[in-house]
Amino acid sequence: MSGFLTARDVRRDFQIGDRTLSVLKGIDLEVSPGEVVAIVGPSGAGKSTLLHILGLLDRPTSGVVSFLGKPYSDHSDAERARMRNSVFSFIFQFYHLLPELTALENAVLPKMISHGAVEWMIGRREARRRAIELLERMGMEKRLKHVPGALSGGERQRVAIARALITNPDIVFCDEPTGNLDTVTSQEIQDLLWSIAEERKTAFVMVTHEPSLAKRAHRVVRMVDGLIVDGGMTARAEVAGGGVGKP
Amino acid sequence: MYKLFLALRYLRKRKISLLSVLGVAAGVMTLLVVTSIMGGFARDLRARIRGMTAHVTVLNAKGARYRMIEDWEKLAEKVKSLPEVEAVAPQIEWPIMMDKGPKGAMLVGILPEAEAAVSGFADHLLDAHAPDFSSPSGKALGPGMWPAIIGSNVLGYHENKDVVFVAAGPGANATIADIVMVVNAKDGFEILVEGDEFAGKLARGTPETKAQAAEWIRSRPDAAPKNVRALLNAAFELIAYDAKKENRLGYVVFVSAQAAPGDDVRYAWQEMDPDQRAILQVSALGMTLREQGREPIRNAWVFPFPPGADALKRAKRDLGSGWVDYGISITTITPSDIRERSGPVGIQPTKAKLAIVGVFNSGMAEYDSQIIYVPLEAAQILIKECRWEQGEPVLDAAGHVRDGRINKLRIRIRDYDRTDEFRQKLDKLLGGQYDITTWQEEKSILLQAVAVERTLNGVILFFIVLVAAFSIFAILTMMVTEKTRDIGILRALGAGVPGIMSIFLAEGLVIGIVGCALGAGSAAFILDNLNPLADEVYEKTGWYPFPKDIYLLDQIPHQIEPAVWALVIGATLFVCLLAALFPAWKAARLVPVEALRYE
Ligand SMILES: Nc1ncnc2c1ncn2[C@@H]1O[C@H](COP(=O)(O)OP(=O)(O)OP(=O)(O)O)[C@@H](O)[C@H]1O
Ligand SMILES: [Mg+2]
Numbered sequence: 051m052s053g054f055l056t057a058r059d060v061r062r063d064f065q066i067g068d069r070t071l072s073v074l075k076g077i078d079l080e081v082s083p084g085e086v087v088a089i090v091g092p093s094g095a096g097k098s099t100l101l102h103i104l105g106l107l108d109r110p111t112s113g114v115v116s117f118l119g120k121p122y123s124d125h126s127d128a129e130r131a132r133m134r135n136s137v138f139s140f141i142f143q144f145y146h147l148l149p150e151l152t153a154l155e156n157a158v159l160p161k162m163i164s165h166g167a168v169e170w171m172i173g174r175r176e177a178r179r180r181a182i183e184l185l186e187r188m189g190m191e192k193r194l195k196h197v198p199g200a201l202s203g204g205e206r207q208r209v210a211i212a213r214a215l216i217t218n219p220d221i222v223f224c225d226e227p228t229g230n231l232d233t234v235t236s237q238e239i240q241d242l243l244w245s246i247a248e249e250r251k252t253a254f255v256m257v258t259h260e261p262s263l264a265k266r267a268h269r270v271v272r273m274v275d276g277l278i279v280d281g282g283m284t285a286r287a288e289v290a291g292g293g294v295g296k297p
Numbered sequence: 298m299y300k301l302f303l304a305l306r307y308l309r310k311r312k313i314s315l316l317s318v319l320g321v322a323a324g325v326m327t328l329l330v331v332t333s334i335m336g337g338f339a340r341d342l343r344a345r346i347r348g349m350t351a352h353v354t355v356l357n358a359k360g361a362r363y364r365m366i367e368d369w370e371k372l373a374e375k376v377k378s379l380p381e382v383e384a385v386a387p388q389i390e391w392p393i394m395m396d397k398g399p400k401g402a403m404l405v406g407i408l409p410e411a412e413a414a415v416s417g418f419a420d421h422l423l424d425a426h427a428p429d430f431s432s433p434s435g436k437a438l439g440p441g442m443w444p445a446i447i448g449s450n451v452l453g454y455h456e457n458k459d460v461v462f463v464a465a466g467p468g469a470n471a472t473i474a475d476i477v478m479v480v481n482a483k484d485g486f487e488i489l490v491e492g493d494e495f496a497g498k499l500a501r502g503t504p505e506t507k508a509q510a511a512e513w514i515r516s517r518p519d520a521a522p523k524n525v526r527a528l529l530n531a532a533f534e535l536i537a538y539d540a541k542k543e544n545r546l547g548y549v550v551f552v553s554a555q556a557a558p559g560d561d562v563r564y565a566w567q568e569m570d571p572d573q574r575a576i577l578q579v580s581a582l583g584m585t586l587r588e589q590g591r592e593p594i595r596n597a598w599v600f601p602f603p604p605g606a607d608a609l610k611r612a613k614r615d616l617g618s619g620w621v622d623y624g625i626s627i628t629t630i631t632p633s634d635i636r637e638r639s640g641p642v643g644i645q646p647t648k649a650k651l652a653i654v655g656v657f658n659s660g661m662a663e664y665d666s667q668i669i670y671v672p673l674e675a676a677q678i679l680i681k682e683c684r685w686e687q688g689e690p691v692l693d694a695a696g697h698v699r700d701g702r703i704n705k706l707r708i709r710i711r712d713y714d715r716t717d718e719f720r721q722k723l724d725k726l727l728g729g730q731y732d733i734t735t736w737q738e739e740k741s742i743l744l745q746a747v748a749v750e751r752t753l754n755g756v757i758l759f760f761i762v763l764v765a766a767f768s769i770f771a772i773l774t775m776m777v778t779e780k781t782r783d784i785g786i787l788r789a790l791g792a793g794v795p796g797i798m799s800i801f802l803a804e805g806l807v808i809g810i811v812g813c814a815l816g817a818g819s820a821a822f823i824l825d826n827l828n829p830l831a832d833e834v835y836e837k838t839g840w841y842p843f844p845k846d847i848y849l850l851d852q853i854p855h856q857i858e859p860a861v862w863a864l865v866i867g868a869t870l871f872v873c874l875l876a877a878l879f880p881a882w883k884a885a886r887l888v889p890v891e892a893l894r895y896e
Contacts (some may be wrong), residue, residue: 105789105790107789107889108889131788131793131794131796132791133791134788134790135790135791135792136791142893146785146786146789146893148786149783150307159787162299162789163299163790163791164791209301252681
């Protein structure tokens with residue numbers, strides 16, 4: 051099994067009391083480098099759950115997810131943490147910034163996490179420079195010292211985007227990045243994400259309810275009730291004979 | 298890196314963590330102050346026991362309590378042959394009864410110079426006179442009288458509750474011109490005015506305050522107006538207590554020649570020359586001048602007297618000569634009487650008179666209320682432990698006794714902590730014929746009690762630290778709950794389980810470190826200023842934190858032992874870390890997705 055990011059027959063059950071709730075019922079998905087994939091589907095379809103499993107925040111009940119041909123289950127906890135830090139990034143609907151830190155500090159946080167004390171002494175300046183650059187790119191140059199509580203929703207999401215990009219990740223997972231914003235701001239953030247995706251050739255996997263955002267994606271994956279009903283494989287994968295998502 | 302950064306940031310944003318810091322600081326401070334004071338006390342106590350007791354003592358022949366050591370000079374030579382020995386001194390120790398009382402005491406015959414070489418004997422003498430049993434007044438002793446140096450409590454200091462302190466002689470450099478004295482607890486108190494100017498004025502009454510005292514003095518027909526005015530205007534007071542400090546007996550009013558009229562009493566006291574003040578304090582509190590860490594004051598104008606109402610009267614009478622010869626009668630039964638249980642009329646008590654030529658105060662109540670030092674030969678004659686013929690001691694040409702015996706050979710060795718080793722060696726040398734004791738044994742129970750109390754105090758006070766640790770636990774547990782979502786975020790950003798744990802451990806540790814630093818700092822400050830602070834408390838509240846007469850020290854002692862401090866700080870940090878352990882573990886256990894879902 052090769053490929054950039056691959057999910058094979060991924061299932062996720064939740065145990066609620068003595069009942070088992072199957073949320074993902076056998077997902078097959080592939081993402082190519084630099085590809086922007088939109089995941090759409092009704093609420094409760096399991097989109098967020100899938101994203102968490104792909105992004106190493108959760109483990110599947112069964113099935114295999116692999117990155118660059120290497121299944122996640124081979125990774126140790128420390129290795130998984132390292133991958134979350136440097137290979138993947140997350141952008142959440144509710145921004146999820148740390149309230150005690152300023153915009154700038156939030157944006158450099160992933161760098162801080164990956165650096166030891168000594169490394170940080172050396173790399174601090176560079177990390178800050180990069181974070182400022184990113185924040186400026188988002189039009190946040192006047193908000194560097196603001197704490198999240200003093201920022202608007204759109205501004206918070208910009209900080210979250212800067213934070214997601216500071217490590218130069220290979221894949222950015224976005225869970226309804228504009229879900230909490232008004233139409234105008236939502237549009238701005240969408241434009242921003244797009245231009246970044248184009249610029250950097252970073253793969254994006256974004257869950258969204260916005261048709262406008264989904265329309266711009268290279269590929270749209272449709273999920274219903276724990277299954278992918280459309281668009282699970284890349285064209286290449288389909289040609290190679292992988293079945294399209296199960297009916 | 299983010300761990301410490303976030304830990305500090307979280308703490309800074311939470312004022313409540315200051316509470317834990319202060320709790321830890323308070324605990325560490327109290328622990329350090331108390332253990333350091335108790336350490337100092339134990340050290341001083343040991344030093345004092347050593348001061349009065351010889352390092353090692355050879356007693357009478359094994360098992361024979363009333364058999365004296367014969368030919369002690371030879372024994373002394375033998376002991377001196379050991380390289381560890383620095384000095385030896387003979388001693389004869391024998392119980393007596395004082396006729397007044399009646400009360401028991403211990404007669405101790407010494408060679409003053411030899412004794413001074415093995416123990417702190419000379420350091421504890423209250424007066425400046427050489428400890429040679431000579432009368433400073435130069436008066437010859439009456440027939441059958443022996444000179445004696447007595448413990449400051451021998452004459453029933455406690456029983457009478459009389460406090461007798463100080464009288465100023467007409468010394469040339471006297472700045473305290475005249476002295477007023479106090480005191481009798483039972484029926485009001487007595488003020489004696491002594492000195493050149495006010496000589497002989499004596500009055501009785503129970504004034505409560507200085508103002509009342511003044512009124513009362515003014516009402517005395519025998520007080521010359523001029524003198525009284527001088528007394529009132531230039532006076533300052535000192536509160537006199539009985540020996541146990543339980544009852545306030547009255548005021549000692551000192552009149553200073555330097556004090557200008559109208560001076561406020563306390564101001565005058567504060568403004569005094571520290572040496573003068575020290576002397577007055579020493580006098581008022583019945584302490585030795587040497588405990589003040591000063592050289593003995595020669596030609597001093599402050600004479601301490603043996604306490605007691607009688608002594609006071611004598612002091613009054615003898616003030617002109619600058620000294621008191623005060624006699625006590627004693628009765629004893631000699632060792633030979635006991636040994637032989639003989640004589641046609643049974644045991645005959647021996648009687649003698651002693652003239653007090655000096656007073657010592659060792660600070661050890663047991664010694665101060667018991668010991669009466671006399672010259673060795675005097676003791677040998679008194680209890681008939683020398684050659685004796687026809688009811689008389691046999692003296693040689695120079696007037697010394699012959700074949701004098703002793704019952705203690707006191708030895709000072711080079712290293713007082715290695716007494717056990719030395720004892721074995723000595724025992725071998727002496728062929729196992731004598732009982733040998735060491736200074737540690739002399740008061741081993743007391744020393745043990747102090748050590749046990751110190752440990753106990755430490756354990757009890759550590760509870761303050763534990764309470765503070767509990768607050769750390771509570772605050773961090775709260776913080777983990779509150780920060781659940783943030784922990785999820787950190788995990789999503791790539792923080793590992795150990796990283797999350799260390800954030801919270803670091804918080805506990807930071808609280809501990811800051812608390813320890815604050816606590817140790819303030820403890821060091823308090824210990825450094827212990828006595829001024831205690832005085833301050835006393836002046837403000839009238840309560841003395843360290844009752845001097847209980848501890849019999851004029852200064853609160855302390856000893857900073859690095860090992861003890863390290864132990865306290867180490868244990869505190871450990872407990873803080875322990876308190877953070879559970880919250881940290883709880884934080885680390887959070888599943889990232891669930892933490893992120895947490896609202
Ligand atoms: N920890 C959990 N325990 C139990 N059930 C869960 C858990 N996490 C998710 N679910 C359930 O799984 C289903 C899918 O949830 P998920 O959040 O993936 O949906 P979604 O497609 O992202 O929906 P939305 O568009 O509303 O965000 C839901 O029915 C949810 O109740
Ligand atoms: Mg969702």
